Ligand SMILES: C=CC1=C(C)c2cc3[nH]c(cc4nc(cc5[nH]c(cc1n2)c(C)c5CCC(=O)O)C(CCC(=O)O)=C4C)c(C)c3C=C
């Protein structure tokens with residue numbers, strides 16, 4: 001059985017690295033071995049209840065059916081060499097498998113005089129369909145000390161300023177991200193908390209956001225805080241995902257990876273709640289209760305942008321959200337969560353809205369859709385974009401490999 005790394009021992013390890021102790025060409029792995037650690041891969045436990053697989057061609061948390069909760073963390077990297085960062089991902093790999101198995105990150109502590117290895121707040125809970133998705137932001141490649149500049153994909157650029165953006169730096173950017181999704185909020189939080197704790201001195205939390213989804217018992221589309229079904233038109237088949245989400249083979253270290261775009265969008269519930277149902281439906285271009293396109297009956301009926309009423313008036317208004325989004329003729333995977341984070345102190349309004357997360361093989365698809373929504377989208381009256389970040393999500397991890405290996409082994 002592999003020897004687990006306790007926090008105290010980890011502090012010794014990270015402390016040594018941070019202090020610049022010569023650790024030789026084999027880096028962290030060498031030090032770990034010398035101290036008696038076994039960084040052998042941990043397996044997905046096929047018998048674990050409510051479990052999402054860690055290993056695979058693609059990372060979890062993308063094609064994984066959306067869970068009830070998210071804990072999204074954007075991180076600043078403090079590691080000062082590429083090897084240090086690589087070692088961090090090597091360390092996070094077996095810990096992530098354990099977390100997604102619903103296990104503690106280490107053996108339970110028998111010595112009451114040291115802090116427990118695992119923080120412990122998920123004791124008694126199962127894996128709760130935890131998924132973990134790791135990505136790297138454009139700013140990581142600008143850190144000269146890491147020497148990664150030549151590996152930055154041309155698609156990985158900070159997003160342009162969009163009309164109506166009112167971004168708050170407190171919810172923007174990041175060198176790394178961890179998207180932890182689970183059906184229990186404490187399981188998602190615990191995963192990020194323990195990964196960060198074991199990475200002491202290597203990363204700092206930059207910003208975080210929790211979110212939730214109201215998943216109907218019959219498995220239907222969740223409703224957002226404006227009460228509309230959100231996520232109806234989305235890729236669903238493996239062919240759709242190949243077309244829309246996964247970076248094609250031959251595209252360097254990003255092959256089988258994808259680009260994650262996150263936008264923290266405040267939804268002005270007070271204004272919405274004073275709006276007539278007719279105007280609410282006109283803003284989206286869909287009926288609220290059924291989720292059907294205006295003029296149709298069923299949620300999944302085709303959205304026909306040319307359909308007219310008896311007066312030859314477009315059924316789906318030209319300035320509606322759906323009309324403009326569809327008009328861009330680009331596809332993305334939307335995997336959003338609602339959020340509620342108290343109030344905006346300056347106004348007393350709800351700080352609530354949508355943690356919009358999309359995955360696409362090329363960020364240009366998102367940019368084209370957002371530009372199409374632009375100043376015209378009737379929804380703009382009710383929403384404000386407050387946060388924004390983009391991350392390149394690694395391909396999936398093969399057993400025996402580690403998160404991000406393709407990036408670190410490309411010359
Ligand atoms: C740039 C991409 C998009 C942003 C930002 C965005 C914000 C946003 N959307 C809703 C609610 C709904 N969006 C719906 C459809 C829809 N939205 C986008 C893109 C963005 N939305 C696309 C590509 C589509 C699909 C268009 C199509 O082809 O039909 C819908 C309708 C139901 C559905 O298909 O999911 C809703 C509802 C909110 C509240 C919001 C910001 C807060």
Ligand SMILES: [Fe+2]
Nearest residue numbers: 321322325334
């Ligand atoms: Fe939308």
